[in-house]
Amino acid sequence: xxxxxxxxxxxxxxxxxxxxxxxxxxxxxxxxxxxxxxxxxxxxxxxxxxxxxxxxxxxxxxxxxxxxxxxxxxxxxxxxxxxxxxxxxxxxxxxxxxxxxxxxxxxxxxxxxxxxxxxxxxxxxxxxxxxxxxxxxxxxxxxxxxxxxxxxxxxxxxxxxxxxxxxxx
Numbered sequence: 001x002x003x004x005x006x007x008x009x010x011x012x013x014x015x016x017x018x019x020x021x022x023x024x025x026x027x028x029x030x031x032x033x034x035x036x037x038x039x040x041x042x043x044x045x046x047x048x049x050x051x052x053x054x055x056x057x058x059x060x061x062x063x064x065x066x067x068x069x070x071x072x073x074x075x076x077x078x079x080x081x082x083x084x085x086x087x088x089x090x091x092x093x094x095x096x097x098x099x100x101x102x103x104x105x106x107x108x109x110x111x112x113x114x115x116x117x118x119x120x121x122x123x124x125x126x127x128x129x130x131x132x133x134x135x136x137x138x139x140x141x142x143x144x145x146x147x148x149x150x151x152x153x154x155x156x157x158x159x160x161x162x163x164x165x166x167x168x169x
Contacts, residue, residue, distance in 0.1 A: 034083045040092050043077060046070045047097025051104035058115045071153050079160030090157030091150035098146025105142075106135045 050070070054063060078089045105112045113120045113134060126137045 035085065035092075036082050036089065039078065039081050040089060040096065043074045043093045044096030044100060046074065047094075047100040048104075050097070051101040054101070055104065055108050055111050056115050067149075071149075071156050074153060075156035075160040076164075078157040079162075079164045082157075082161070086157040086161040087154035090153035090155070094150035094153045095146050097149065098142050102138055102142030102146070106138045109134045109138065 050063075050066065057063075074093055075090060078086055078093070082089045113123070123134045123137045126132050126140075127134070130137075132140065
């Protein structure tokens with residue numbers, strides 16, 4: 001175990017736990033943070049479903065509406081079921097969503113492009129300017145979308161926790 005930072009007795013140590021080969025149970029997360037990993041994984045399955053749905057279905061307004069509903073539901077469930085670190089829970093759910101969606105879109109890029117002509121034009125432009133394939137472009141753009149949406153879901157989750165806390169009182 002390698003301690004990366006330690007302030008005073010009241011601050012949490014940031015711990016990097018490295019084991020021999022494949023066990024990374026905690027990394028750069030304060031060791032006092034209680035994470036509900038089952039909740040994070042379960043909620044990220046909405047991203048998996050949307051990843052599959054958006055392969056052949058192209059309705060940007062409906063997709064945005066569904067993502068908003070998913071974010072509101074996830075925020076409420078995080079606010080209700082996470083003990084603390086609501087923002088981090090929401091952020092990590094969105095990062096996993098990004099992995100699911102980007103991975104599926106990369107794997108089935110031909111199907112995705114066949115149903116998304118506007119995006120195909122954007123990827124062609126990136127190919128012309130940067131020499132990137134469609135999959136490389138998706139891999140480049142996906143994490144930015146994941147981080148941005150993670151900030152949004154993190155803030156929604158934090159707000160939901162405050163609202164639920166006020167209701168309980």
